[in-house]
Amino acid sequence: MTDELKVAVERKPNGAILYTKGYINNVGGEEIAARAYELMDGGVRSLLLNLRETKIVNSIGISILIEIIEKMMEKGGRLSFCCLTPVIQKTFQIMGLAQYAAIFPDEESAVRELTL
Amino acid sequence: MTTTAERQMDLTLPMVPDIEIAAARAAGNLARELGLSSEKIDEMTHAIIEACINAREHSGCADGRMYLRFRGSSGADGAPRIDVWITDHGRGFDLDQARSRRRHHEGVSHKRGWGLQIIEAHMDEVDISSSADGTTIHMVKYGEKAI
Numbered sequence: 406m407t408d409e410l411k412v413a414v415e416r417k418p419n420g421a422i423l424y425t426k427g428y429i430n431n432v433g434g435e436e437i438a439a440r441a442y443e444l445m446d447g448g449v450r451s452l453l454l455n456l457r458e459t460k461i462v463n464s465i466g467i468s469i470l471i472e473i474i475e476k477m478m479e480k481g482g483r484l485s486f487c488c489l490t491p492v493i494q495k496t497f498q499i500m501g502l503a504q505y506a507a508i509f510p511d512e513e514s515a516v517r518e519l520t521l
Numbered sequence: 522m523t524t525t526a527e528r529q530m531d532l533t534l535p536m537v538p539d540i541e542i543a544a545a546r547a548a549g550n551l552a553r554e555l556g557l558s559s560e561k562i563d564e565m566t567h568a569i570i571e572a573c574i575n576a577r578e579h580s581g582c583a584d585g586r587m588y589l590r591f592r593g594s595s596g597a598d599g600a601p602r603i604d605v606w607i608t609d610h611g612r613g614f615d616l617d618q619a620r621s622r623r624r625h626h627e628g629v630s631h632k633r634g635w636g637l638q639i640i641e642a643h644m645d646e647v648d649i650s651s652s653a654d655g656t657t658i659h660m661v662k663y664g665e666k667a668i
Contacts, residue, residue: 428539428542430538430539432538460563461542461545461566461567461570462567463541463567463570463571463574464571464574464635464636464639465574467635468635490563491560491563492560492563492564492566492567492643495564495642495643496567496639496642496643499635499638499639499642500635500638500639
């Protein structure tokens, strides 16, 4: 019934891109967090979350993304996002996530800005 | 589930994880039939998801079910509208207290409790009635006028 979240990782010279596919709920959020924390433990300090294939999120999933942002900020790094649907971007703004993470319209501009 | 000529749909759903997706998809199908744009459907979808999660996580209902009604109609100007009611038979809550809690917990370190704000931001009208017998949230989404 659900779009169980899948996460793929692409390492870049100066960070990594996480590609999500499916619903970011509590389970999906935890899956993203697990992958992000592995990368952070490995020294990655710039992560880009590409949500091109995610069309639905919920507030619990977003709260987990905020936890990842906080952990990354504690380590002096940054988490950024790209390819959000307008409604997901609006939801990020409502929850304050957009104040703490950069949001890019597409992957190319994100990679360029973040020098990944 | 029943569907009438007035494009009304009633659903009774168990409060199990991810059931909100079934509810949102059913409403989305009706909204598509009515001609709402994909962005408006997407907004409604996210509001329904949050309302179902609130019912599942906070209602404390004994029957473990939520009751949904979707009704599609058109106004005199031809603009479609979809009404959504989501009811639980839980213990209810104080809406003013819930709003007050949110106001006092804004900021990145307070991550939970955003459901109501998300619902209100994505829907055109929201009305909540809650008592010790349960809670009903009535939400309305309007489509664009027919040209």
